[in-house]
Amino acid sequence: MTPNQSPSSTTNPPESNEVRRYLEKILASKVFANAPRAQQFLRFVIEEALAGRAGEIKEPVVAARVFNLGGDFDRRRNSIVRAEATHLRRRLRDYYMSAGSSDSVIIDLPPRGYMPFIRTSATGGGKPQDAGRRRFEGLVSLFRRGKSTPRE
Secondary structure, X not given: OOOOOOOOOOOOOOOHHHHHHHHHHHHHOHHHHOOHHHHHHHHHHHHHHHOOOHHHOOHHHHHHHOOOOOOOOOOOOOOHHHHHHHHHHHHHHXXXXXXXXXXXXXXXXXXXXXXXXXXXXXXXXXXXXXXXXXXXXXXXXXXXXXXXXXXX
């Protein structure tokens, strides 16, 4: 694996400079403009991934390096990392549904982890994938509530 590649990226990952250029575009967008925690969180996970340390991005590491919470951080009592990750994922989704709809580099933070997924998109943007994801999430929520699948 090269330093330009996160373990979860595609076989043709974008170059580090291109990822950083898109990272700056994302952070300067209206979606991230008034969200310093989300900016810091996203910058941290991307830089760690580009440095080849994506596998080391764990909750205590994020708590210490992004939110300045020392060795006494207890994830059972403090959910700041999980809560901010949820907000970050929502902001990324909103960004790709608006200003980033034609971006050729897509940055995602999949659920249940902090390792970013960086890929290129020939068509640009995240709209088709996001629409499919919303349909899938809708089905999952139906099952969680104990309802049967929707009829065609």
